[in-house]
Amino acid sequence: MENYSKEQQQQQSLKPLVVMMPSPGKGHVIPLIELYKKLTKNHDLGVTIIIPSNDPPTAEETTMLRNINHIFLPPVPLSDLPSTPKVELLISHTIHHSLPSIRRALQSIASTGRVTAFVVDLFGTEAFDISSELNIPSYIFFTTTAMLLSFLFQLPRWEETPCEFDDSTELIQIPGCVPIHIEDLADGFKDDEILNAMIQHAKRFKLAQGIIENSFLELEPDTIKELQNVKPGRPPIYPVGPLANMVNDQTKLHGNNNDHACLRWLDEQPRGSVLFVCFGSGGTLSSTQIDELALGLEMSEQRFLWVIKSPNDKDSSGSFFNVNNNILNDPLNFLPKGFVERTKGKGLLVSNWAPQAQVLAHESIGGFLTHCGWNSVLESVVNGVPLITWPLYAEQKMNAVLITRDMKVGLRPKIGEEGLVEREEIGIVVKMLMEGEEGKKLRHRMKELKEAAIEVVGENGSSTKQIEDLALMWKKG
Structure with missing residues (x-):
């Protein structure tokens, strides 16, 4: 020196x-x-x-x-x-x-x-x-x-x-x-x-x-x-x-969120049988779209865990900077009449937030309906969970193209004439992912990516x- x-x-x-x-x-x-x-x-x-x-x-x-x-x-x-x-x-x-x-x-x-x-x-x-x-x-x-x-x-x-x-x-x-x-x-x-x-x-x-x-x-x-x-x-x-929250066996056993009700509910469900529905920390749906999604999940006859927030009819990123504005006083008051009773046992509604990394790592999860935020996509990859893409804002439509056409690990529902993803389409796509031959192919491809992700880190x-x-x-x- x-x-x-x-x-x-x-x-x-x-x-x-x-x-x-x-x-x-x-x-x-x-x-x-x-x-x-x-x-x-x-x-x-x-x-x-x-x-x-x-x-x-x-x-x-x-x-x-x-x-x-x-x-x-x-x-x-x-x-x-x-x-x-x-x-x-x-x-x-x-x-x-x-x-x-x-x-x-x-x-x-x-x-x-x-x-x-x-x-x-x-x-x-x-x-x-x-x-x-x-x-x-x-x-x-x-x-x-x-x-x-x-x-x-x-x-x-x-x-x-x-x-x-x-x-x-x-x-x-x-x-x-x-x-x-x-x-x-x-x-x-x-x-x-x-x-x-x-x-x-x-x-x-x-x-x-x-x-x-x-x-x-x-x-x-x-x-x-x-x-x-x-x-x-x-x-x-x-x-x-992938820089993502990778849940290992120790975290599953001793994680801070292990007492969350949704994880206990997942423990009671068959392996790979539950669709996780979550639109991230910022994503919101309109009142009409929430109705269509609820009825579509019901029509699919599949088990689901849905992290649900208040509807926002103006902005699909309505809770990005306003998380507290979407806290639900009554998470059931805007859902279709009778939906909660009809899906009881098959579906679980969670207000505002769930421990996503631990949910995706749970053996009962068989699919993820996501807004396509990149953190969520990477958490799906490291856990081998195939996707249904539902982009809302920012670069999420580009991510959806990558997921479905390049990575080939997801399905993308069609948008109807009114600008909504309609209940019939939701029911078909959810059933296809969870039970159909196409879902099996996506699951196999996602398993390959999971193994690659584990290797690179x-x-x-x-x-x-x-x-x-x-x-x-x-x-x-």
Whole structure:
């Protein structure tokens, strides 16, 4: 170290630290916590998660971050936003107005150690200016599919040749992916304000030292191979997935949620006989669609466990930032008359929340009707549970295409003329998944992906190796 100044020598001797920043929303925080666990358990790295928000932390968030070194940044006001902003704009607004707090947090952490990496997710690229000023290398943690990442690399070209969306049946060609219809693009790409914001984020990707992708080669082989081709302006891609809550036998026996009524109910059901119905922490259905879903589940004659929230006739992401607004006083008062009595014994309704990871790991679960959030998809993969896709918002339609046409582990119900998935269609698709030959094929394919997922996160697995490479690089700093 003789060529270093005294100050540089002191800096080099400090413990390497990594700062990670998710976007607001539970779905963005969960996979980052899983990465945190791997970095702190297996590598000599100090890690801190800083969390922007527009509300004080909830009890659930505080519990989720127990034993995690974290900082909740001061909530930012939403007074200059519309009363019902789109999720993407709300997230971007929160990050933008949190920049002064992000700067203070980074400076404070840097005063205690040697910050060798600042890891943000897709919506956090505006903070790259701060990390650059502080000479901290920046990385992107991409919480969703390699398909969407590949698409976003193409997005800046749309400023020069805008794509017309309305009434179009053209296919979008995404490098390394199956072609998708324009109608299946993430909803935000059809909104000029959101599209412009996403283009600005995509332009900043080249400023990152690397992009950490929450997927793995066997799940999206062609896409990840394409992304790992060296190209100008494209940072190295590190596929580290599946970063998901993997429930092992010890967790099943001693987990904190083992006393949940739904798990006790599942214990009494035949193996592989129950359809789990859940639309994530943010997804909501209209009153009419809830009626159709209830009656469709009844028509299928299959066992089901349904995590049910209050209807929202305006916004399919109605509980993304308003979880408490969907707490049910009476979870049965908006269901079809007689439904609860007629399905008693075969169905169980759970208000607002269930321990999803443990439910999907339960041997009684034979299928999952899901909104296609990527965390939910990965939790299904690691447990070998085939899917019925019911995308609601954000990139979930793109995920549904990936699940059904590329991964081939799910069925997608048709939408009727009134814009609803109708009861007859629901009944047919549920029965097909749970009892039909098509369901058996999907189950076999999902079993193969489960085995691949277990292998890649094992001691010598490819995802484990990618995390080891990152950790070694960050320790050297």
